[in-house]
Amino acid sequence: MQLRIFTEPQQGASYDDLLAVAQATERLGFDAFFRSDHYLRMGDGDGLPGPTDAWTTLAGLARETSRIKLGTLVSSVTYRHPGIFAIQVAQVDQMSGGRAELGLGTGWFEAEHLAYGIPFPQKRFGMLEEQLEIIEGLYGTPAGEKYSFEGEHYRLVDSPALPKPVQTPLPVIVGGNGTNRTPAIAARFATEFNTPFASIEATGPQFDRVRSACEAIDRDPSSMTYSSALAVVVGADEAEFLRRAEAIGRDPEELRASSIAGTASEAIDRINALGQLGAERVYLQVNDLHDLEQLEFIAAEIAPHVQ
Structure with missing residues (x-):
């Protein structure tokens, strides 16, 4: 089982905050550092010092780390033209x-689009399919040849x-x-394929749907992570x-029901249960980016x- 660290910088984090977490992620032996791709804080608070752009951040971290994978869960098709995004x-x-990995989705947070003047079409699945096809086509076109898409x-x-x-190929993550x-x-x-914030009861059936979708197009389901x-x-x-739950303003019992939460043994049981369903990676969403001691505890205990 690979454990990856996943951050939500729109809630309030500078590049230096993210750099400290990414370097701790690498030092402690985790597999990857991922971040969300959002431009507006969710919930209460001022979000200071303001949003950081996901791929600008990852470009900086690319030069300041040496081993860990770097990516997004997930970038929205509304943010960038696929030709530019591929570059x-x-x-x-x-x-x-x-070491880059591309997580791409339809986007959902209309308020951030309004806040920064980004168009937010109501129908976005077609955009997602076309962007994935274009990026695959651009990367797969042999050097010296041209690529067109209509x-x-x-x-x-x-x-x-x-x-x-x-x-080759560049890892692409689709989830939902x-x-x-x-x-x-x-x-x-x-x-x-990633299941974001899903219960144990929902994760297994969703993995099975993806396996069935693979079989429907004659793809080996085991070729999917x-x-x-x-x-x-x-x-x-x-x-x-309890102290850490209070620090991020979350109810302890709600965390235990919906997250990887509690003592080390509880967390191990939850992660191993996901492994029994076929999960090969778990992205650990860390909400207090200044609590590097929690990362050290996870790595050690x-x-x-x-499994």
Whole structure:
């Protein structure tokens, strides 16, 4: 089981805050540092010092880390044109020596679009399919050849399809809890499928839907990596867990029901239960980016015991 650290910088974090977490992620032996791709704080608070752009952040971290994978859960198709986005992601992959991973989704948070003047179409699944097809096409076009695309949402004519990422193929993550279109899109384009903040009871059936979608297009379901993302709040004892829950304003019992929360043994049991369903990676959503001691605790007391 691979454990990845997942952050939500829109809640209030500077680049230096993220750098400290990413470097701790690498030092402590975790597999990857991921971040959300949002431009507006959710819930109460001022969000200071303000949002950071996901791929600008990852470009910086690409030069300040050496081992961990770097990516998004997930970027929204509303933020960037796929031609430009393909260049950005390929460049981060080059800057990191082949460690970038692209999580892409439809987006959902209309308020951040209004706040920053970003169009928010009501129907976005078609945009997602076309962006994934375009990025795959641009990266897969041999050097020296041209790539063109004509769709409902995007048109590319005689693109040189450059630059190329280091990785072939570049890992692509599609996730969600939709029961029909999401599994079909993942089966067609993704190297990894992620269930975000889903219960144990919902995760297994969703993985099965993706496996069925793979079989429907004659893809081997085992060629897909299956993963889950859940908040993590843990402590060496009950008092430490309660202190960390209070620090992020979450109810302890709600955390225990919905997240990887409590003592080390509780967290290990939850992660291993996901493994029994087929999850090969778990993204641990860390909400207090200044509590690096929690990362140290996870690395020492939880990571060695997950299957």
